[in-house]
Each structure stands twice: as structure tokens, then as C-alpha cells.
Amino acid sequence: MLRDRRFALLLAARTISVLGTSFAPVALAFGVLGLPGADGRTLSAVLTAEALPMVLFMLVGGVIADRLPRHRVMTAGESINALAYFCLAAMMLTGWTPLPALVIASAVSGIATAILFPALTGIIPDVVPADRLQTANALLGLGQNISRVAGLVLSGAAVVLLGAGWALAVSGAMFATAGALITLLRLTPAERTSAGGHSVLADLRAGWREFVSRQWLWVVVAQFSILVMALQAAHGVLGPLVAKESLGGAPAWSAVLAGEAVGMIVGVVVTLRLRPRRPILIGTLVTLPTALPYLLLGMSAPLWTVVGGAFVMGVCFDIFGVLWQTTMQREIPAESLSRVSSYDALGSLMFGPLGLLLAGPAAIAVGPRPALVACGTIIVLVTLAALLAPGVRGLRVPDEEPASVATVS
Template sequence: MHSYLSDLGLLRDRRFALLLSARTLSVLGSAFAPVALAFGVLGLPGATAATLSVVLTAESVPMIVFILFGGVLADRLPRKWVMMAGESLMAAGFFALAAMLLTGWTPLPALSAAAAVTGVGIAIMFPALTGIIPEVVPPDRLQAGNALLGLGQNAARVAGAVLGGFTVVQVGGGWALVVSGAMFAVAGALLALLRMEPVASRRERHSVLADLRDGWREFSSRQWIWVVVAQFSLLVMAIQAGHGVLGPLIAKETLGGPAGWSAFLAGEAVGTIVGVLVAMRLRPRRPILVGVLLCLPSALPYVLLGLDAPLWAIVTGAFVLGVCFDVFGVLWQTTMQREIPAESLSRVSSYDLLGSMMFGPIGLLLAGQAADLFGTEETLLACAVIIVLSTLAALLAPGVRNLRAPEREPISS
């Protein structure tokens, strides 16, 4: 029998509490960083939007390039140590950026190199995170564990966005980056306290390329995974365009500028927290089918923005997006952790992350051009159409529709 009280009992488990604390602090640092970095770089003498673009690209490219290597690393080595390495690299990168901003020595190549270090840290950390959760959380509590981790992460994102802006205003971007780096460092220290059960050698050692081939075999042999990842490659492209470029454009033109867009993002943030609470209780027999169906309502805010709906309706649509995406995320993570062998889980997760993110930069690149050619509202409606059509296409796959959760969740010892 599941209840919120029994799920919250996970917090009494020292290992889970340490993982939750470390992950929440890390996300808080990640939420601080974009505001601090953006205003810190733009505040430099002679800096332009192009300067910031170069630094952000220097972070994102290594993240994509090294994500598969991060999966191999996390399947070969103890995942706790891999996560610690990722947190340490992120701390080092942000401390270096902070030092440059505070001392005034800010050559663009050096800023880009420090940003690249943070990108490598992210690439190493995320596949290990997916794999370590089943090592910490009992099998019958996996969904609750993923939901509680999501709750901490979402609360940290909201708090970080607010506190990051406040810190930048009060003490400047450089010191805000010091705070961000310190959070990553503390997260790594908390992970060091995590006592993990000894894990026998997971498999025979092969070359990195052989490991990647084995991971691809696990990934591609499961229709439900590769179909949904293909769906999300298009869906994320549309959302990046809508959130990164088109939504702020509409907000500037018709919703009162930053205040209107902040209301949109606040509605979405509240939705993510409610979504986690829903996911803690939801136990669908066909989790991937339910998760994919929940992607359909995520088109709603882009339809409302494209139709010039009133702000309250648009914020409501953003709330629905937040709820649906977080329920999907918990169901997706839990199903992967149940269905993928532990020795391959991080590599499969790295293929998932790479495939889902690969068209995101294209969405950002094309959004402005499409808005100029066809109009902002029309392009937002096109984003909604992409979300709906990609989701309907995913629903055609038998693997998506038919994958069932265990008849009865296993009982932990």
C-alpha cells in the first residue's frame, strides 16, 4: 500500500537523504549559474550578446560531445566517484569563471575554456545519476525516489532563479558564480559521505568503442526507448524554440515584457512541483503509454501564445506543461531503471540524453528566422503542431503502447 507518508519514509534512509541533498544543492548551483554568467559576461567592457553566445556554446558543445563517454565511464567505475568527478569539474569551472570576472582578466578563450570544463562535468555526471538511483533506492520505492529527487530539483530551480538574480544585483556576477561553484563543491562532498555497497566488476572490460556498441545494442533493441527519444528530439527542438526565443518575443510585444514572461515561467515552475506530487501516487499499468500521452497537453501553452490568449490562460497552459513533463520524467526514469540491466543503464541513459537534446540548438537557431519569415504567432503554432505530430507518431509504436509495469512491485529486503 503506497501513501505519501510511506514514500516520505525514504528520507529516513541516510544514503537517500545524502543523494537528495547533494542533487538538490547541485541543481541550485545550476540555477544560480545562468543568471550569474549571463550578467557577469555582459557586464564586461566591450562584451556583446555574441560574446555570451560564444561562452555558452563553449559549455554546450563539450556537454554533447562527452555525454556518451560519460555513460561508458559510469558503467565502468563506481557511479558515486563518477558523480563526484562531475561535480568537482563543475565547481572548478565556475570558480575559474568567477576568478576571471572578479580580477578583470577575461580573455574570451580563457572564459570559453572554463565554460567547457563545466560542460564536461555535466556530461560525466548525468549518466551516472540515472544509474546510481537504483543502487540507493529499494526496488519497490524507485518511483517514489525519483519523484522526491524531482521535487528537490524543481524547488531548487525555482529558488535558484530567484536567489541567483538577487545575488547578481547585490554583489555582482563574479561573486554569484563563487556561490554557484561552492554549491557544486558541497554537493561533491556530500556524495563522498555516501556509503555504497561494494559492486562486483559489472562485466568484462572492452574498449570504449566496444562499450558504446554494447550500449547502442541495449538502446536500439528496445522499441519504446528509441521511439520516445526520437519523439523528444523533435519535441525538445520545438520547446527550445518556444521557450528560448518565441515566447520572450511574444511577451515583449503583447504580454508586458519581462513581467509577463516571468509569470509564464512561474506557472510552469509551480506545475513541475505539482507534477512530482502527482507522480508519487500514479502507478499506471502502461507507464510509457501514459507518459507519451501526457506530452500532448504540453503543446497547450504554445497554442495559447500563438492565439494571443489572455495572460492568465497562457500561465495556466504553462502550469499544465510543467505538470505533464514532470509526471513523464518520473515515469520515464523509473521505467528505464526497471527495464535496463544495471551494467548498461548509464550508457543507455547517455544515448537517451544525446538523442533528446541533439536538435535543441537547431530550434534556437531557426526560431528567430522563422518568426521573421512567417510571424511569431504562426511559428509558435507550428511548434505546437510539431509536438502533437511527433507524439502521435510515437503512439503508433507497439512497444510504446504495450510495455507494462510489473504486476506487483518487488518487495525490498
Template sequence: MHDILGDLGLLRDRRFALLLTARTISVLGSAFAPVALAFGILDLPGATASTLSVVLTAEAVPMIAFTLVGGVIADRLPRQRVMTAGEVLMAAAFFALAVMLLTGWTPLPALATAAAIAGVATAVTFPALTGIIPEVVPRDRLQSGNALLGLGANASRVAGAVLGGATVVLFGGGWALMISSALFAVAGALIALLRLKPGERPRAESHSVLADLRDGWREFSSRQWIWVVVAQFSLMVMAIQAGHGVLGPLMAKETLGGPAAWSAFLTGEAVGTIVGVLVSLRVRPRRPILVAVLLCLPTALPYVLLGVDAPLWAIVGGAFVLGVCFDVFGVLWQTTMQREIPAEALSRVSSYDVLGSLMFGPIGLLLAGPAAALFGTEESLLGCAVIVVVSTLAALLSPGVRNLRAPVAPAQADLK
């Protein structure tokens, strides 16, 4: 097992502490959004599940469309500046959504436009975040750095799920989205203070955007373990977007008690991610991608429980399992990417990862509302669980997924 106290020494590094604080606050802003946006939209006069699908799709499509450009930008420009711009753009988008809900002026095109701006901001920010971590964290501490960043993010998700749900219940979705906007603005200000020493990242030669994208694709497609898992996640995310974005909140409104019940679900998931951080700090599997993919199988559990009308406590328990598994998966995946991909191409490869993983997400969002109307909410949730399991089993057929080994560190006790 690994020395956790030694890993906590990263917190004494000013740059890592600054990145950790900014990331934690940003995720807190994001954690307010799911409950606030879902029930803020569903409570509008005449709104249906399809209305929510349109708004969430409007956010997801630009996020996918701009992801590759975001990767090129993050490999060309100082990543802390790219992240700052993304946080500020996110603050503006959620401020606009909050104002619309608070004033009652909520035409669907305006809601969709603000959501689209948030999608662009995410596309700009995430590839830069993946690339900036190895610039701040020593190579032999990457898994620990990713885990500690995950700890802060997951603590924010717990707090955000609880506080966001309470804010929606007591004051409405508009005020919860206003808090999100303020938190994104604070995170952007903190990221702006991050200064990396000149020369820490190799300067790439000047190329066209298309040439940069081709180089990134070459790095991405030459590694079987990456493209197989990304293909797996393209299907899983389609199911998860449908389940988390539309079907789950709809089920909560129909049979579980509304925003408070869905907030409990998200809180259970968030608590699970904190436990997942503790697991990811301790284990160092020799075959990290194999372990990561195996951990995707239990993530179907909450959709099964929702689909069979299980009691709320059991559904929250299923969400907890999902949180544990996805957090360990995320740490192992990010760490392996950062170790295996050259630093100068990392954001572009990350952007292909995001693009491939999310490309069917809008389909899940668009089909969720009609599927609930046609087949029933419970049956549609069970369909989501089937997609998760089948796509994961298919990924396990890949030799690249099963055989990739982590580098051996003499001081590290590996999990054989």
C-alpha cells in the first residue's frame, strides 16, 4: 500500500494548493447546477421532460463541437489562461440562466443559448485541466495529485448536492444557479493567479489547427487502450446522460418525492466518490486500465434499482456504488493518460477522449424524454443499465485494455 502521508505533502506546494482550491470551488459551482437546472426547467409553465432534453442537449452539442478546438488551444497557449477564460465564460452562462429563471422571462431559445455557452466553456476548460496537472505535479506523484484533486472535487459535489437541493427547495432554481455563477467567477480569479515557470512545457512548432489535430489523432489512435475505452464510454455516456439528465429526475418527480429525493441520489453518488478517492490513494494496480474498465460494471446498479422501483435508500446506495467506481476509474484513467501521452500533445489527446466519450450524449438526452413517454420511465432506465453492461463487456475483449501495465516504482507496493 502507498504512503498517504507522503502524498499529502503535495498540499504544501503553493501552485498545487492554488489549483486544488480553484478546482474545488469550480466543482462546487457545477454541483449546484444539476438539481437547479433540472427542476428549474421542469417547474416552468408548460414544461415537460422534452423541454429539459432540449436545454441539456443545447449544452451538450457545443461542448462536443468545440472540444477538439479546445484541445488545440490548450496545447498552444498557457493552460492557466485557457482555464481562466473557461471559468469566466461558465460564470456568464449560469448568470444568464439564473436571471431568466428569476425574472420569469424564459423563452426556450434563450435558455438553450445560455446552455450552449456553458457547453463551449466546458469544451475549453477540460482539456486544459488534464494538461495542466503534469505541469504542477511531479511525475511520480501524478496518481496522488489526481486523487487529491478528486477529493476536493468530490467533497464539493457532496456539499453542492445537499446545498443545491436545499436552495432549490427553499428559494428556487434561479437562486441556486446564481450561486453557481458566483463560484465559477471565484474559481476563474484563482486560476488567473497560477503562474507556471517558463519552459516547463515544451513549445510546439507552429502548425495549422488541422495539422495539430492530425498529430493529436495520431497519438490517440495509435494506442488501442485509449480508443477502445473511449468507444465504450461513448455508449455509456449516452445511457448516463439519459439516466442522470432526464430519466432520473423524472422518476424522482413522479414517484420518489421530487427535488429532495434526487438531491439525496446525487449526494449518495458524491459520498461514494469521496470513498473512491481514499481507494485510489491506496491502490496501485499493475494493470490500471483493466481494473478501471472492470469498475464500470457496477455503475449500472442505480439504473437497475430505479427501474425496478426499489426504495429510495437502496437507490441512494446504488448511487454510492456508482460514485466509488467512477472515481477510481477517473483517477486511474487520468494518471495513465498523463504518464503515457507526451506533454505537448496531452490536451489534444484529452480532447479526442472527451469528444469520443461524449459524442452520443446528446442522443441519450434527446431520446430520453420520448423513450419515457413510449416505453415508460422504469423500462427506459433498465435499458440504460443494459447499455452500460454490454459496452463494458465488449471493451474487456481488447488486449490493449487487458495488458497495459503501469511502470514499476521501487518504493511502491503494487496491487498484483
């Protein structure tokens, strides 16, 4: 697969883009928290400004990706993200950091993600044969996770040695490079299915019918709508607050994020070999341990145990992600895949801004550690609820795609 020029370009672009993304959370979080008078509420406002437009524009991004060449849509998303992060970097470097300007730049980044994400999900079957989808998703995950490890480790050092502004500038440069590589990924018209000729609302209705007709799909999306709310609060605001107050600041939080990223690399190795008969059941089960780092952090466990919990979370999330993407790409028609993916992303992320918005006040009202325990508990309960659905437990790989390497019943 690596000898295939188009897949190699896609792999390189995604690896570089995620390297840029890995600089962003640490740099932005500690850059904002380091501003005069800033606190958890300030960080909540900036992160919410990024997350809310991402949710609001996700359906539009799905329609665009099903109508236009997906490589061009991805190029636009990467380029807009580069512009947003260059602006954030310039503000941090010059010291001109009014909250409205930070909010606007973050909102532009959220719109860019809404444009990019549905196109990314839909472009993989355009580039890769159907029988290689899980391998392709795993290889893309491997490149992305290696970038996460490198980016998160380097970002902590960059924030300490150079400052948040330069780390954000590196992110912008990475997004621009990824956009340039995607420009070279040209798909022939026969390999793209256009949704042209219909209204946007008609396209959205057709995508909605595909979405709600599959119980496994909408149940897991409903699960993740609550799970991501808790995760956004814990990962975006509460975790960095605890790290700053009692664990040593940016280097400690970078270690936690790096532990997660290393776990995701291990998860890729597992998914290269794992071929479960019931992929959604296995994928949902492995989301249970993702609560571990938040529970440990909330109970004042030593840093090394929190890093270990983040490692377990990374393994589990990557197994889920590869199984989920492969199942969607196999079960959903290619002409609707980006729109269904946008409903998936919209449903999964729609309460994320609420989690970010409430995290700052919750940290002030009850303290960040009790709030982290609450986040972990929510993750466990909502996952157990999803496992009650017959569609989640019963979806099986078709007989024509036998689980020939390692079968899990």
C-alpha cells in the first residue's frame, strides 16, 4: 500500500497535519492560561469558540464533501486551519491577545475542522480498495499516532523553551504543508460520486435516512455525544488545570497526552491483526477503560499512574476508531458516506462545547479533581447503556469478509 502514490500522499498529509494538531492543545491551553488575569473560564471560552462552529458547520461540510472532489475540500480545510493558527501565533508573539480576537481565530479553526473531517472519512474508500480498508485505516492511524507522540513530547518542551506563540506557529506551518500535499492527490471523476443536482436540504435528508436506519450507528453516536462532553471537559480544561496546580504544568500534561498517544500506537498494532466478527460490540466494550486516567487524576494518583491510564485509554480509543471507521466505510454507500460521517461527527461532538463551557465553572464550584471523577463516571455509565442495544451487540462482519487472522466472537 505504501507504494501506491495516492495512499502515500494521503498518509504523509495526515501524518504531518496531526503533528501540527499535537502541538496545538498544549500550546493553546498554557498560552491562554499564561495570559494576565486568565483562568479556567478564559480557557473554556477560547476552546468553546473552536468547538461550537465545528459542530454547527459539520453537516455543511458533509454535503460539500459529497458534492465536490474530496481532496480539494481537504486542501481548503487544512489551509483555513493554517491561517487560524498563524493568527493565534501572531497574537501570542506580539502580546496583543484580546479575548474576542482569540475567540474569532479559534472559531475559524473550528470551521476548518468541520470542512475537513467529513471529507477525510469519505476519501479513504476513494483511494483504497474495499478489501484493504481496515489496513489503510490502521496505517493512517499509525502515522497519526507517531505524530501525536512526537508532537506532544516536543510541544511541552517548545512551550517551556520558546513559548506558546512559536509552538502555535509550528502548528500553522504543519497544516499548510499538509494542504500542499493533499493538492497533489487528484482523483478521477469515476472515483468520485457527486451529489450535485439536489438541494442541500435534500442531500441532508438522504444522509439522515441512511443514518437513522442503522441502530448500531445512532446508538453509538448517542453514547459518544455524552462521552465526548465529559472528555472535552476533562481533557481540555480540568486536566490542564490540575497539571498546572499540582503536577508541574505543561511538561506533566504533555507526559499524560504522550502516554495516550503511545497507547494509540499499540492500538494500531492490535487492529492490524484483529478481525472481530462483531466489530461494534468489541469497539464499544473497549471504550469502558477510557475513563481510567480521569478517575486516577481526580483521585490524586501519582503522575506515572495517570500516564499509564492515558496509555490504556489510547489503546482502547484507537481500537474503537479503526473498527468504527472500517465498519462505516463497509456498511454505508460511498455516495452518502461523507454526509453520514458528518451526522456521526455532529452527534458525537454536539455536547462537547457544553462540556468545555461548564468545565471552568465546575472547577471553581467543586474543584477540578471532583469534576474529573464525575467525568470518568459519566463515561462508564453511558457506555454500559449503549451495550444494551441489540444493534450494537449483533452487527456482524458479512460472511464474504471472513475474519481470517484473529476472530473475536
